[in-house]
């Protein structure tokens with residue numbers, strides 16, 4: 641069996657088209673231009689990829705975008721000061737602070753400083769709580785993107801065995817919540833999981849969000865399973881020339897493709913969906929801040 645390749649890039653393009661339509665309507669009917677501020681501190685390679693692709697696509701859908709690139713040595717007080725200014729800025733409806741942050745900055749303090757109504761990453765306690773009890777609001781961008789791709793694959797996910805590898809607040813935990821909401825039987829795996837291969841072997845749906853190049857082997861995958869690869873890892877690519885690199889996921893793509901039913905590639909899978917969902921969340925928060933009902937087709 642050779643897996644079908646899930647084209648996240650095309651799906652995201654379609655989603656961005658719908659977002660652009662909503663942005664246009666907010667502009668003409670309500671004189672409202674949704675605005676997104678992205679803050680990056682230091683040089684995490686996955687964050688760099690994210691920022692580059694995001695700035696262009698934000699402009700393409702007609703939104704206002706601001707980018708703050710702060711040096712690795714930025715203090716926690718400086719970052720909190722910037723967030724306070726963005727919280728008060730009426731042009732800004734979404735604030736995204738890229739993780740990971742350098743060691744001198746406590747991510748929890750930063751997350752708690754973000755105005756809840758501008759929390760497009762779904763990081764703050766209120767947003768996380770709403771997601772957990774099933775109330776409407778922004779949903780973490782990457783899990784939302786994965787969910788949209790999965791819903792496109794299945795008429796129903798009820799009763800399927802799903803394993804999420806990784807338990808971060810950014811990806812693993814909210815992903816598990818969404819799969820549970822789809823009535824999957826969800827297993828969460830992490831660095832202390834015993835016999836990960838055996839856990840993965842049982843799964844009809846595998847979501848890998850670890851950050852280790854090709855660590856999920858093809859032989860671990862159940863024949864016919866759907867594999868969603870969230871990982872973004874930059875590895876050396878001497879075949880492209882000296883000093884060149886390329887992006888790979890957490891799954892051994894070639895190995896898994898031979899057994900899986902469907903699989904997302906890296907690049908071109910989850911990454912573009914994350915960006916589209918970030919834009920969708922900014923439309924949602926811009927609407928809510930202005931007392932408007934957010935478009936239903938952009939949320940979970």
Ligand SMILES: NC(=O)C1=CN([C@@H]2O[C@H](COP(=O)(O)OP(=O)(O)OC[C@H]3O[C@@H](n4cnc5c(N)ncnc54)[C@H](OP(=O)(O)O)[C@@H]3O)[C@@H](O)[C@H]2O)C=CC1
Pocket residue numbers: 686782805806807808809810811812829830831832833836849850851852870871872873910911912914915
């Ligand atoms: N494509 C996209 O749009 C996005 C991609 N990413 C990428 O996804 C990956 C994960 O991101 P993020 O969740 O933020 O990462 P974190 O580093 O916050 O979390 C990694 C998780 O993987 C687990 N883990 C580490 N080693 C192993 C192992 N050997 N076996 C099983 N589990 C392990 C950790 O377990 P423990 O908790 O026990 O330490 C942890 O829960 C990264 O590559 C990141 O760049 C992230 C966001 C969006």
Ligand SMILES: Nc1nc(=O)c2c([nH]1)NC[C@@H]1CN(c3ccc(C(=O)N[C@@H](CCC(=O)O)C(=O)O)cc3)C=[N+]21
Pocket residue numbers: 686687689690693736737738739740761781782810872887906907908909910911912914915
């Ligand atoms: N607060 C916070 N929220 C995040 O959502 C977040 C974060 N911090 N820190 C970093 C990770 C990483 N991440 C990516 C998103 C899209 C691509 C992406 O667009 N990927 C393209 C890459 C294309 C290319 O340039 O080759 C693809 O996979 O096709 C990559 C990485 C979001 N993250």
